[in-house]
Amino acid sequence: MMCREDVAQVTEIDREAFPTLWPSVNYKRELQNRLAHYIVACDKGKTDEVAKVEAPSDRSFTGLASRVRRWFNHCRFFSNGLPSSGKEYIIGFAGFWIIAGEAHITSVSVRKLHRRQGIGELLLISVIELVMELNAHFITLEVRASNTAALNLYNKYGFTKTGLRRGYYTDNREDAVLMSIENIDTASFQTHFKRSKQAHFRKWGIALSQIAR
Numbered sequence: 001m002m003c004r005e006d007v008a009q010v011t012e013i014d015r016e017a018f019p020t021l022w023p024s025v026n027y028k029r030e031l032q033n034r035l036a037h038y039i040v041a042c043d044k045g046k047t048d049e050v051a052k053v054e055a056p057s058d059r060s061f062t063g064l065a066s067r068v069r070r071w072f073n074h075c076r077f078f079s080n081g082l083p084s085s086g087k088e089y090i091i092g093f094a095g096f097w098i099i100a101g102e103a104h105i106t107s108v109s110v111r112k113l114h115r116r117q118g119i120g121e122l123l124l125i126s127v128i129e130l131v132m133e134l135n136a137h138f139i140t141l142e143v144r145a146s147n148t149a150a151l152n153l154y155n156k157y158g159f160t161k162t163g164l165r166r167g168y169y170t171d172n173r174e175d176a177v178l179m180s181i182e183n184i185d186t187a188s189f190q191t192h193f194k195r196s197k198q199a200h201f202r203k204w205g206i207a208l209s210q211i212a213r
């Protein structure tokens with residue numbers, strides 16, 4: 001089970017990303033939900049307390065690459081009972097539900113200070129891989145029509161628009177764009193996924209062996 005400290009940080013990231021959504025998701029309860037799966041990206045080099053007051057400083061490629069390596073080395077699931085020190089600094093998380101062989105992505109969120117550094121994409125890659133492992137074949141999600149960052153991210157990984165839910169978001173009545181990958185088993189999706197993943201790992205200097213769960 002996830003420890004309390006993970007829930008607090010994930011909730012904090014969620015609130016930062018979606019301040020107008022109320023009530024916010026109860027992640028403590030989510031972890032008891034057998035349909036739900038969550039992944040967190042951590043910076044093990046920082047404790048929660050230290051990291052909160054530090055902004056990313058070195059924006060050079062080498063600096064970013066080494067930081068990302070460190071974070072992603074500690075990407076792990078928190079839904080499967082792995083122990084957590086409770087001290088790791090969580091920089092992003094992603095979650096999905098699997099119902100009747102279909103995965104529904106509920107969240108991909110990265111702390112504001114750590115965005116545009118490849119974390120969201122790595123979380124999405126991890127989600128897709130986990131969905132494959134769990135033998136689901138279809139992935140769906142909804143995203144705000146104005147959320148260019150997320151739309152681009154999902155487009156990049158082959159999600160296509162399948163519909164629109166008008167006025168879906170209760171805070172501002174914004175439309176939700178429905179997106180999905182119809183069949184993750186097709187050769188075309190697998191090839192595209194593999195290429196995108198390899199390009200991402202190359203870009204950020206991540207070796208496959210460095211991704212730990």
Ligand SMILES: CC(C)(COP(=O)(O)OP(=O)(O)OC[C@H]1O[C@@H](n2cnc3c(N)ncnc32)[C@H](O)[C@@H]1OP(=O)(O)O)[C@@H](O)C(=O)NCCC(=O)NCCS
Pocket residue numbers: 017106107108109110111114115116117118119120121122143147148149150152153156
């Ligand atoms: C969406 C989100 C998770 C992206 O995370 P991130 O770590 O900043 O994204 P990455 O650095 O991994 O970028 C991956 C891709 O996403 C897209 N992207 C990310 N930020 C973007 C931005 N500000 N503008 C345009 N495209 C963007 C790009 O396609 C990018 O690929 P590229 O670098 O080749 O251009 C992040 O912006 C976030 O947490 N937003 C708030 C929560 C949210 O809206 N989640 C999605 C709905 S559940």
